[in-house]
Amino acid sequence: MSKHQKEMALLKEHLGKHQLKYTRQRELILDAFLKQEHITAEELYHQLSRKDPHLGLATIYRTLNLFCEAGLAQARHFGTQTQYDNVSHKGHHDHLICTECGKIVEFENCDIERLQEEVAARNGFVIKTHRLELYGLCSRCQH
Amino acid sequence: MSKHQKEMALLKEHLGKHQLKYTRQRELILDAFLKQEHITAEELYHQLSRKDPHLGLATIYRTLNLFCEAGLAQARHFGTQTQYDNVSHKGHHDHLICTECGKIVEFENCDIERLQEEVAARNGFVIKTHRLELYGLCSRCQH
DNA sequence: AAGCTAATTGAAATGGGTTATCAATTTCAA
């Protein structure tokens, strides 16, 4: 039995509602995707090329966009590429990015998260997701 | 006398420090840029094409990137394009975005800004800019 | 003012990431 029953059920529900089909490729991509916290289309393509050399890059892109529509993934434009976040991973995090060397540090800060909720509430919003990126210089690049 | 003395001085200071030159094109682009709150390179190109049909798009891009380095502008990847924010126009602010109707609320929260600095310091970073976007449903779209 | 040198420019080519096209294949309901 697969480890990702819940996510697979979610996907199949979406497929059913939209007259879409459950294909071998979608199953393959789903399994690989759910093992990651976040990944780019290109990275996933290289991983899966070993298992199935005929899998096309376009299919990866199409399927990741499908996952976004089904609520399994969340696209995040990161620099020049798009990162697809695995929503089922609970550990939400934000990013510190060095604009000089490209170093990326992930962090979580619940105080910030709480203040975000307060700002939203004050404006009548209910937050579903958010994005916080801090750009600057890492310790090595400050000199 | 120009309306944008302060920004022009800032730019000239940056130019001086980096052996760069004050050109007719840079002056033209600066004037047009400072009239906007935020704009894309393409939009600026179309605006200026009327005044100077020979101005190249590459020059617009180069100059907007220069403005970013001089601290006059701030690049923000928004969807597929890059928005260049006029820093002098409105100061820094973040965004609440309704994913249903597209409504955007601007906000500023110094507690969050302070916590961001703490996170950065803890990781040895010095922040130059940041980006915080909260996605959710506005009061009208929650029903 | 004229000369010199390095920076800048515009046109065009190039680049990277993503989406569109389309004939062949596959899914799945009837």
Add this chain to the structure above:
DNA sequence: TTGAAATTGATAACCCATTTCAATTAGCTT
């Protein structure tokens, strides 16, 4: 099993942005 509709993979097209390069220009230095 059959057939209509969705999907796939290869490739071309796209979009935005940067790079290239020969010609021009800015701004010192005589």
